[in-house]
Amino acid sequence: MAFVRxxxxxxxxxxxxxxxxxxxxxxxxxTVFSFNKPKGRxxxxxxxxxxxxxxDPCGVADMCGSLSISLQIAVWATIGATVLGTMIAFxxxxxxxxxxxxxxSLIFLPMAMPEVVMAASLLTLxxxxxxQLGFWTILIAHIMFxxxxxVTAVKARVMSMDPRLEQAAQDLYAGPVQTFLxxxxxxxxxxxxxxxxxxxxxxxxxxxxxxxxAGSTVTFPMFVWxxxxxxTPVQINVIGTAMFxxxxxxxxxxxxxxxxxxxxxx
Amino acid sequence: MTTxxxxxxxxxxxxxxxxxxxxxxxxxxxVPQGSFFALLxxxxxxxxxxxxxxxxxxxxxxxxxxxxxxxxxxxxxxKRPVNTVFQSYALFPHLDIFENVAFGLRRRGVKSVKKQVDxxxxxxxxxxxxxxxxxxxxxxxxxxxxxxxxxINHPKVLLLxxxxxxxxxxxxxxxxxxxxxIQTEVGITFVHVTHDQEEAMTMADTVAVMNGGxxxxxxxxxDLYENPRTTFxxxxxxxxxxxxxxxxxxxxxxxxxxxxxxxxxxxxxxxxAPTTAGGKxxxxxxxxxxxxxxxxxxxxxxxGRNRITGKIANASFIGVSTQYVIDSAVCPEFAVYVQNVExxxxxxxxxxxxxxxxxxxxxxxxxxxxxxxxxxxVEEEAA
Numbered sequence: 001m002a003f004v005r006x007x008x009x010x011x012x013x014x015x016x017x018x019x020x021x022x023x024x025x026x027x028x029x030x031t032v033f034s035f036n037k038p039k040g041r042x043x044x045x046x047x048x049x050x051x052x053x054x055x056d057p058c059g060v061a062d063m064c065g066s067l068s069i070s071l072q073i074a075v076w077a078t079i080g081a082t083v084l085g086t087m088i089a090f091x092x093x094x095x096x097x098x099x100x101x102x103x104x105s106l107i108f109l110p111m112a113m114p115e116v117v118m119a120a121s122l123l124t125l126x127x128x129x130x131x132q133l134g135f136w137t138i139l140i141a142h143i144m145f146x147x148x149x150x151v152t153a154v155k156a157r158v159m160s161m162d163p164r165l166e167q168a169a170q171d172l173y174a175g176p177v178q179t180f181l182x183x184x185x186x187x188x189x190x191x192x193x194x195x196x197x198x199x200x201x202x203x204x205x206x207x208x209x210x211x212x213x214a215g216s217t218v219t220f221p222m223f224v225w226x227x228x229x230x231x232t233p234v235q236i237n238v239i240g241t242a243m244f245x246x247x248x249x250x251x252x253x254x255x256x257x258x259x260x261x262x263x264x265x266x
Numbered sequence: 267m268t269t270x271x272x273x274x275x276x277x278x279x280x281x282x283x284x285x286x287x288x289x290x291x292x293x294x295x296x297v298p299q300g301s302f303f304a305l306l307x308x309x310x311x312x313x314x315x316x317x318x319x320x321x322x323x324x325x326x327x328x329x330x331x332x333x334x335x336x337x338x339x340x341x342x343x344x345k346r347p348v349n350t351v352f353q354s355y356a357l358f359p360h361l362d363i364f365e366n367v368a369f370g371l372r373r374r375g376v377k378s379v380k381k382q383v384d385x386x387x388x389x390x391x392x393x394x395x396x397x398x399x400x401x402x403x404x405x406x407x408x409x410x411x412x413x414x415x416x417x418i419n420h421p422k423v424l425l426l427x428x429x430x431x432x433x434x435x436x437x438x439x440x441x442x443x444x445x446x447x448i449q450t451e452v453g454i455t456f457v458h459v460t461h462d463q464e465e466a467m468t469m470a471d472t473v474a475v476m477n478g479g480x481x482x483x484x485x486x487x488x489d490l491y492e493n494p495r496t497t498f499x500x501x502x503x504x505x506x507x508x509x510x511x512x513x514x515x516x517x518x519x520x521x522x523x524x525x526x527x528x529x530x531x532x533x534x535x536x537x538x539a540p541t542t543a544g545g546k547x548x549x550x551x552x553x554x555x556x557x558x559x560x561x562x563x564x565x566x567x568x569x570g571r572n573r574i575t576g577k578i579a580n581a582s583f584i585g586v587s588t589q590y591v592i593d594s595a596v597c598p599e600f601a602v603y604v605q606n607v608e609x610x611x612x613x614x615x616x617x618x619x620x621x622x623x624x625x626x627x628x629x630x631x632x633x634x635x636x637x638x639x640x641x642x643x644v645e646e647e648a649a
Contacts, residue, residue, distance in 0.1 A: 164356035167323050170343040171350045172370035172419070179344075182369075186360045 041231025157191025
């Protein structure tokens with residue numbers, strides 16, 4: 001009876017913890033196996049603890065090269081998609097123009113379309129145009145599919161923005177440029193940042209579209225896929241763990257800054 | 267007194283249409299320097315659009331806006347020497363109180379803003395809150411920040427768009443006095459938009475009552491209340507009783523009217539309707555101007571007063587006064603407010619009474635208008 005009562009009282013917490021565990025378990029496995037010293041070429045069975053892979057993360061041929069390409073593409077795709085997506089979002093929320101509704105729905109199409117279909121049709125397009133597959137075709141493709149996500153994130157923020165704030169800025173002697181820089185942009189910033197993070201994450205780990213349109217270029221996800229056929233080096237887990245740790249660190253730091261700012265104001 | 271008129275606001279033939287909808291019909295309005303001017307009306311009457319045209323946030327379809335001698339019709343808002351206190355304040359959420367107030371100074375390139383901002387925050391009693399964000403303040407405090415943020419720029423004209431709408435009743439009364447004090451202190455022209463007739467009357471020197479994109483009547487609060495020229499004004503500011511009457515005769519400064527079986531007298535000066543003999547007219551009287559006498563004492567009522575007989579339908583005691591609803595032949599629901607000075611215990615529902623009032627408190631309006639104009643909207647806004 002006492003146990004049932006205890007369970008009743010803590011059910012929400014237990015359910016929450018279980019869900020969290022479910023979400024994080026893959027990351028834990030990746031991290032644990034980055035300290036493995038496998039026998040043979042596959043890192044699927046725990047043998048014994050070792051930090052060999054961490055000491056030599058680029059020890060596998062071509063892996064760090066592919067990582068560098070992936071990071072470059074992700075950075076440029078993020079910049080491109082964020083700038084374009086922010087402008088589209090503002091246009092869609094602020095201005096009334098012909099076919100605005102149509103554009104608004106069409107923006108969502110790339111998100112709804114099966115990735116493999118988009119990948120194949122992009123390849124067809126590039127081949128017909130005679131474009132050389134590689135870094136640039138990947139970048140163009142990534143900007144394209146990240147765009148919808150950025151637009152969605154920024155649009156939500158801009159829509160919830162009180163237009164009177166900008167009118168107030170103008171009323172207080174800020175011209176159009178000043179109004180945009182001092183009021184519009186800072187208020188829209190969280191939405192833009194969310195869109196940019198999303199774009200970076202999507203671009204960095206995209207496999208399907210990239211694989212179709214990469215030509216002879218190899219990105220990190222493609223490298224992982226390729227090596228999985230022949231044997232998985234522990235370094236893949238090292239990179240995975242490092243990316244996860246960086247993301248967590250990023251979130252923690254931004255939260256700490258936010259908290260400190262709030263405490264200062266209070 | 268200098269003859270500085272740089273704070274005059276002059277609207278000439280100004281109008282605003284959105285497609286086929288006319289928000290503001292061509293309007294001429296002059297707000298003299300240093301006055302507290304209220305634009306009063308129900309929502310959708312065009313008062314906010316008028317204000318926004320002065321601010322430059324709305325381009326007029328026709329007409330001109332002058333500030334003093336300067337034509338500002340086509341100047342963008344950031345080049346006009348006016349500032350606005352917005353409805354729900356529009357404080358910048360990402361800036362603290364200090365930076366909100368300093369915003370206008372910084373945009374105009376003022377280098378050392380600290381002293382001015384601190385003084386301004388002290389004026390509105392928010393010196394302690396300078397480093398807080400707007401969402402950390404109460405509604406009343408946010409309202410004061412909005413006023414400080416506008417006033418620090420020493421505008422020629424301060425525009426207030428329903429500035430007290432989001433506050434509760436008690437705080438609103440307090441802020442009304444506060445704003446009035448600030449206005450008297452700084453001597454800047456205030457143009458205040460509100461739907462609250464009490465707010466307009468307590469604060470403003472001059473009130474323009476707007477309805478359907480037009481100014482119905484313009485004048486001092488007392489003038490509007492005592493001499494309404496339309497049923498809308500009569501009902502929107504306070505409440506009024508109306509009797510449908512027929513013009514009987516005119517003698518000098520007096521008009522005699524027939525209503526039901528009785529006769530009513532009306533000073534000619536207080537009549538804004540045509541007075542051809544036999545013509546219809548609406549005779550109005552405010553509920554608090556009427557005295558109530560029990561029918562048994564009818565003989566004691568002095569001569570020369572307008573009188574109507576009726577039966578008390580309802581009486582509600584509300585402390586300072588008792589509000590009666592009288593059922594009479596000329597008007598089914600006659601409202602009478604009687605001060606609780608000497609209470610007559612016979613005045614209970616069902617009693618026969620005589621209503622009487624001085625002809626000087628009677629006003630005559632054109633019968634060709636809706637008796638209930640302005641009533642519905644007031645209740646809607648109050649809800």
